[in-house]
Amino acid sequence: MHRRQQHRLDTGMLGALHVLAQLAATHRPISHLVADYRRYAASGEINLPITGDHRQTLRRVAERESAVGGVIDRTDGLTVRHADGRWFNLRASHTEPLLRLNVEAPTESRMATLRDEVLRVLGVSR
Structure with a gap:
């Protein structure tokens, strides 16, 4: 129009x-x-303090996710998509010494499972 x-x-x-x-x-x-328009359950942004080299951390997570069938995209940090609709983005903050994690999935339980798996790889317990 x-x-x-x-x-x-x-x-x-x-x-x-x-x-x-x-x-x-x-x-x-x-x-x-x-x-009515929400397609995914979302974790919201989870901020994690950076310990060590964040690039090495992103590589470690990418290797693990690639091994279980995740499709890797490095356009903005690390985005991993799974065939069943689950995905997450993990990136370093540009303004603070933090890693920022956002997870989405078609259901709340699948989102929580993926979120907890990524946090475990990062060495964070929930």
Whole structure:
């Protein structure tokens, strides 16, 4: 749609107006509206103190995940995807001495299992 047809509104603003209209029409909190669109269970960002060379740590995790069939991508730290839809990203923070881990999977239990496996490889107990 051309911007003139949107009455010169920024598309972000138009999207926000649609969300506000849904909230008013359904009288439901926004968390209920977005729940229908959640594809994955997510760990949220887990911050871990860096001990030693983080590149060596990422290599160790990549070797382990590759051995169990994970597809490795090093575009932003280390992202590993599994055929069953589970994935995680592990990367060094650019501003703090931390490794940041994010894990997602189709179900909460599969996310928790993968999260705990990666933490175990990193030497972190939960």
